[in-house]
Amino acid sequence: xxxxxxxxxxxxxxxxxxxxxxxxxxxxxxxxxGRGPATTSDxxxxxxxxxxxxxxxxGVLERSGLVxxxxxxxxxxYRLAPEPLERVDSWLDAQRAMWTRRLDQxxxxxxxLKEQQT
Amino acid sequence: xxxxxxxxxxxxxxxxxxxxxxxxxxxxxxxxxGRGPATTSDxxxxxxxxxxxxxxxxGVLERSGLVxxxxxxxxxxYRLAPEPLERVDSWLDAQRAMWTRRLDQxxxxxxxLKEQQT
Numbered sequence: 001x002x003x004x005x006x007x008x009x010x011x012x013x014x015x016x017x018x019x020x021x022x023x024x025x026x027x028x029x030x031x032x033x034g035r036g037p038a039t040t041s042d043x044x045x046x047x048x049x050x051x052x053x054x055x056x057x058x059g060v061l062e063r064s065g066l067v068x069x070x071x072x073x074x075x076x077x078y079r080l081a082p083e084p085l086e087r088v089d090s091w092l093d094a095q096r097a098m099w100t101r102r103l104d105q106x107x108x109x110x111x112x113l114k115e116q117q118t
Numbered sequence: 119x120x121x122x123x124x125x126x127x128x129x130x131x132x133x134x135x136x137x138x139x140x141x142x143x144x145x146x147x148x149x150x151x152g153r154g155p156a157t158t159s160d161x162x163x164x165x166x167x168x169x170x171x172x173x174x175x176x177g178v179l180e181r182s183g184l185v186x187x188x189x190x191x192x193x194x195x196y197r198l199a200p201e202p203l204e205r206v207d208s209w210l211d212a213q214r215a216m217w218t219r220r221l222d223q224x225x226x227x228x229x230x231l232k233e234q235q236t
Contacts, residue, residue, distance in 0.1 A: 011142045022136035024129045027209070034216035082217060085210060091145070092207050098152035099200060 013065065014091060017084045020064035025049070026057050033067060033080035040076050131183065132209060135202045138182035143167070143175050151185060151198035158194050 020026055029043055044054045058078065061067045065084045069076050138144055147161055162172045176196065179185045183202045187194050 014145070015140050015142060018136050018140035022133050022140060024133060027132070030213065031216070034213050034220065036220060080217070085213060088206075089210050089214075092203060092210070095148065095152050095203060096207075098149070099198070102152065102154060 010087075013084070014087060016064040017066060017088055020060050020066050021088070023057065023060075025054070026061055029057065029061060029078075030066060030080065030085075033078060037077050037079045040078070043078060128205075131202070132205060134182040135184060135206055138178050138184050139206070141175065141178075143172070144179055147175065147179060147196075148184060148198065148203075151196060155195050155197045158196070161196060 021030070025047060028046070032038060032043060032046075040055070040058070043058070044051060047054060058067070058069070062069060062078075065081060067078050068081050069078045071077075139148070143165060146164070150156060150161060150164075158173070158176070161176070162169060165172060176185070176187070180187060180196075183199060185196050186199050187196045189195075
């Protein structure tokens with residue numbers, strides 16, 4: 001088993017969020033929903049795509065937790081759920097922290113080497 | 119065609135980076151490389167996985183641009199290339215900026231409504 005810091009469920013959730021964001025149509029939908037809720041037809045309008053394919057993209061987004069939807073009568077409205085994006089963000093923050101710490105260590109190593117030479 | 123801000127190549131690159139990060143083994147490799155360069159066998163060690171499968175993961179990471187590798191004799195060494203992670207980060211920043219602006223607008227709308235009532 002790979003060793004990792006997070007629990008299995010949290011890891012699986014991150015898989016789904018990264019997968020959902022790996023498609024340009026789905027990223028466009030996330031960008032659109034960042035400006036406010038929208039119905040299925042609002043969301044579909046900018047895309048030259050058959051509705052069933054577009055609905056599959058919405059399904060991937062909803063299963064990843066990035067969007068939620070609610071049906072009133074015949075109209076389904078989608079909203080962005082910011083929590084999964086925050087999860088991606090904290091993973092990236094952790095990587096940056098590690099990366100920066102490493103650069104700092106290289107920096108002080110170089111400094112020490114220079115000190116030893118003088 | 120979907121309307122989007124970035125160019126086609128930049129979009130495709132983002133697809134590959136998000137796809138590469140959608141797997142826990144590949145995220146572990148990125149985390150490990152954040153602490154410094156490592157050889158194939160260093161990277162493979164923590165995983166209970168057949169080497170060909172593990173090499174496929176490394177291939178996905180390399181094609182996404184997240185890692186680069188160099189072979190000396192029989193040993194291949196991998197390094198993290200931070201630029202693709204920064205690209206993901208700026209996409210997320212843009213989403214957060216939009217999201218925050220929208221919350222601010224809702225805030226001032228609520229404030230205006232309250233002002234009108236008093």
